[in-house]
Amino acid sequence: MRIDDLDTPVLTADLDAVERNISRMQRYCDEHGLALRPHVKTHKLPELARLQVDAGARGIACQKLGEAEIFADAGFDDILISFPLIGQAKIARLRALAERARVCVAVDSDEGLDALAGADVGVLVECDTGGGRTGVQSPEAAANLAARTKRLRGLMTYPMPPGAGAWLRRALDLIGDVQTVSVGGTPTAHTAHELGVATELRVGTYVYGDRASLAGGVTTLEDCALRVLATVVSTPTRDRAILDAGTKALTSDPASGADGFGLLVEHPEAAVYRLNEEHGIVDVSRSERPPRIGDRVSVVPNHACGATNLHDEIVLHRDGIVVETLPIRARGRIR
């Protein structure tokens, strides 16, 4: 069966491109002595994580405990949960998880550290090196938190803004040697070695690529594996075409460096300028041959991780020939 025969909208990934992406990132890490810990939030598929680990990855990173449970069920035994775990219900589940896998958890507060008491897990102190999200605010604060636990494995940051290396170096000077300095983010992945302190790279999006990766110049269209296949269902005017893929197939996530809501591969001159839940509204005014009702198009989503989370399944293919349809087992694991 060809992917052209699938009903739309449908999420697909080019397995050849996936394998190239896995191989390239592993090679980069090997060349620079970095452990690779793929973030499985991008694909949410044990099957692809297996390819990543078989290619040499150290273990996996999960954003949520519910994802980690799915991957532990699938036999993965080295798991970083890169999100603060707060609340009794989560800690009870974490303890159970730690009985069947080596688990490490990100911590950025006294409360977060105290919550882990009694759970057999390692600790990475999360550092805000400029991302402005979670993380302790100074190398001194990192050292203070690190000093409070006997389970310290090291430090973690995301993303890697300029200055992140010096920030982490200062913290290490205060703390002393640690096992792990984990840094993350596909857009700047290939600069991780330049930080001078990283031992581990956490990246997710690289496995598929997306429109943000294209806009950032870190992938090519050929290596960008992910597509939402869609059908033109209406052409109300010469300049407007409507796809059967909206926010429920693509998300309304923006792509840094690109306008609109996806790249139409067959019509790069067109702009997906508005989405409703089921409608993708496309400006085809610049198309010499605008798409017609019934035409099929391939959309590169703005954000791979967000798009994946919307779909119950993904169709893997090689050269357009369907290889396998996989349930996206860790989809929707928000707790």
Next chain:
Amino acid sequence: MRIDDLDTPVLTADLDAVERNISRMQRYCDEHGLALRPHVKTHKLPELARLQVDAGARGIACQKLGEAEIFADAGFDDILISFPLIGQAKIARLRALAERARVCVAVDSDEGLDALAGADVGVLVECDTGGGRTGVQSPEAAANLAARTKRLRGLMTYPMPPGAGAWLRRALDLIGDVQTVSVGGTPTAHTAHELGVATELRVGTYVYGDRASLAGGVTTLEDCALRVLATVVSTPTRDRAILDAGTKALTSDPASGADGFGLLVEHPEAAVYRLNEEHGIVDVSRSERPPRIGDRVSVVPNHACGATNLHDEIVLHRDGIVVETLPIRARGRIR
């Protein structure tokens, strides 16, 4: 059990508010001689659609065939699919659906009409009265398309911009009497009778309300039934708090008339200014008593339909006491 005891993030709906919303919209329709056809894309729950039909609704509207199939399975037998159905796979499923329910389909093109040949379904000609999405572009085009089918039930439009009434009246002058003139959209629902031509109102969001409804003044916080309960998992600075609810719990959908990504009920002075998949990043600089790690908060999502589509289940409650947890059966039905 109280909803305060549920692990977070979790989607909840206040059943008392839901019932008030259903009753109020039904009363409006009854007073103005309009049939009410709730759009089930908002809740995706046969159980709530049953409440709507029991309160007097004519039938239901679905955006996708896959939603219609779920609701037909649950016994609903009067279904409008308000989206063009294009492609053989969809038409085969439509025929099967039409054997167990009265089905009507929106059409805005010759191709869309031709595709329905042989399916035992009614046809509504979709009219673009200013929304700029799908729909024929003029009353004359509506009349031409209407003249091509013996299965015509009437006209449909969404939303209802100024001039929609005159547009539809002109089309009816050309076409003659029809059974149904279906108009839609919660924001302007209570002006449907002023169009002078509507026989049916399609609305979805009214059942829950959301931040856009609040911003538009069409609901109150008390009647806004939907909340995502979240936990503060990090407070990296005095002015920043991080929730365990990001785009995977709230969507990155914007709310017309409001900035950011959700209303924090307990901290209306705070702003959810950025979301990542699992992180809600909140500016609490204006909070006299900013939330602390472990605090629970209630978030009114920007967009009820989008948020619902992310969650596998919803917890219904009255006054905070859990009544029932329902699987969101039509979630993710994108085809």
